[in-house]
Amino acid sequence: MDSRSKLIDLAAFLDRVQRAGQEGDFRVQALKNAIALLSQDQPQRAKDVLLSFSDPSTAPVEKAAMQGAIGAYKK
Amino acid sequence: MNYIEPHGHMVSRTTDDYERMAIAGCQAICEPAFWAGYDRASAEGFYDYFRQITEYEPKRAAKFGIQHYTWLCINPKEAEDLALADDVIALIPQFIDKPGVLGIGEIGLNKNSRNELKIFEQHVQVAQDYDALVLIHTPHLEDKLKGTRLIVEALKNFPKIKPERVIIDHVEEHTIDHVLDHGFWAGITLYPESKCTPNRAIDMLEQRHAEQIWMNSACDWGISDPLAVPKTMQAMRQRGWTTEMIQRVAWDNPRKFMGQSEKFKL
Numbered sequence: 165m166d167s168r169s170k171l172i173d174l175a176a177f178l179d180r181v182q183r184a185g186q187e188g189d190f191r192v193q194a195l196k197n198a199i200a201l202l203s204q205d206q207p208q209r210a211k212d213v214l215l216s217f218s219d220p221s222t223a224p225v226e227k228a229a230m231q232g233a234i235g236a237y238k239k
Numbered sequence: 240m241n242y243i244e245p246h247g248h249m250v251s252r253t254t255d256d257y258e259r260m261a262i263a264g265c266q267a268i269c270e271p272a273f274w275a276g277y278d279r280a281s282a283e284g285f286y287d288y289f290r291q292i293t294e295y296e297p298k299r300a301a302k303f304g305i306q307h308y309t310w311l312c313i314n315p316k317e318a319e320d321l322a323l324a325d326d327v328i329a330l331i332p333q334f335i336d337k338p339g340v341l342g343i344g345e346i347g348l349n350k351n352s353r354n355e356l357k358i359f360e361q362h363v364q365v366a367q368d369y370d371a372l373v374l375i376h377t378p379h380l381e382d383k384l385k386g387t388r389l390i391v392e393a394l395k396n397f398p399k400i401k402p403e404r405v406i407i408d409h410v411e412e413h414t415i416d417h418v419l420d421h422g423f424w425a426g427i428t429l430y431p432e433s434k435c436t437p438n439r440a441i442d443m444l445e446q447r448h449a450e451q452i453w454m455n456s457a458c459d460w461g462i463s464d465p466l467a468v469p470k471t472m473q474a475m476r477q478r479g480w481t482t483e484m485i486q487r488v489a490w491d492n493p494r495k496f497m498g499q500s501e502k503f504k505l
Contacts, residue, residue: 208412210412210442211412211413214384214411214412215384217380217381218381218413219351219382220384220385221385222385222389224352224353225350225351225352226352226353227319227352228319228349228350228355229350230350231316231349231350232379233350233378233379234380235380235381236380236381237381
């Protein structure tokens with residue numbers, strides 16, 4: 165029931181975003197890419213979803229441009 | 240069942256929370272130095288904060304029969320200012336020998352910048368110089384993977400720092416293996432939205448057989464739950480965990496890690 169509720173809530177969120185014309189937001193795109201990972205066969209969906217949101221670069225940045233995090237890496 | 244809260248920012252919580260934690264079985268709380276929600280204006284602000292968490296919070300906790308332990312540092316969010324960071328790190332020796340100070344933390348990275356990494360390494364040097372335990376914060380959300388890798392790599396530059404005396408906190412499914420496979424302890428944080436739920440935490444604990452892992456609430460000034468640990472203990476029962484298994488994570492593991500400091504008396 166808990167997962168069903170969360171899934172419907174996610175679906176409703178995407179509906180809301182689309183009605184608001186915000187589908188192009190990189191965070192929405194990242195969410196949709198992550199959702200596609202749920203259909204895979206191996207039991208590492210949670211890990212793969214987190215990896216899909218993550219900054220893949222390895223070198224430190226020159227300076228912190230902001231203090232907060234957003235939730236998805238902007239390419 | 241008694242438990243230990245290994246990571247709680249009680250300076251931002253009310254006495255109601257202490258009371259509820261005591262009723263739920265909390266015997267000890269460990270409070271790392273952290274970001275206040277805003278950038279402090281000077282090192283003097285940190286001096287007062289260190290006094291608060293090493294002197295006043297232990298007294299407040301004691302009124303509820305809870306032992307209180309502390310960690311010291313300048314947090315990663317304020318580490319971009321190198322001059323401020325240098326001044327704050329210079330304060331640490333004045334406090335590190337106080338009863339209840341377990342070590343250096345919660346150091347780490349925030350946006351994975353060069354300055355943050357420099358200050359992280361300065362803290363690790365202090366920990367090495369004082370043979371102190373180390374508690375590390377890994378970045379939030381999309382920055383966590385990169386930050387965890389940078390942290391583990393940086394620690395290799397300190398051969399006298401033993402991995403079993405370092406806990407890398409706020410691990411999630413994509414970072415926990417990297418932390419544990421390098422011999423460090425891992426902390427799973429039960430925090431709404433930005434970190435783990437009880438069921439995810441239990442999944443990870445089962446996958447890694449609860450070895451060298453603790454769980455914490457990291458309750459702070461944000462929307463967070465100081466009872467996240469006992470609530471997860473209840474979720475464990477509902478998933479069929481035995482009393483011994485629950486005790487291992489909620490009591491034995493934090494006691495084992497922090498017992499490496501002679502100041503931890505539980």
